[in-house]
Amino acid sequence: MKVHADLCVIPIGAGVSVGEYIAECQKVLDEAGLEHRMHAYGTNIEGEWDEVMAAVKRCHERVHAMGAPRISTSLKLGTRTDREQSLQDKIDSVRSKLDQR
Secondary structure, eight states, X not given: OEEEEEEXXXXXXXXXXXXXXXXXXXXXXXXXXXEEEEETXXXXXXEEHHHHHHHHHHHHHHHHHTTOSEXXXXXXXXXXXXXXXXXXXXXXXXXXHHXXX
């Protein structure tokens, strides 16, 4: 099953700046071959359910291995069975509606 995810990983007890930890998660997603787009407060991911969930787990494993003793993660998921839809399709749909104004 295809899934769209919005992932926000927050290392706790790792200091104020968390950019190096987020960069490591981006590497995990690259290595997994998943389509993803980072934004200011997280990352949108699309792919097969099991592959996305495995990558989220690897993000946790790698961030812990970097020394973060705790991680708080927010994960929003969306699936649909009526048709194929990419993250870009969703963005394009809203932009087209804005263009009609």
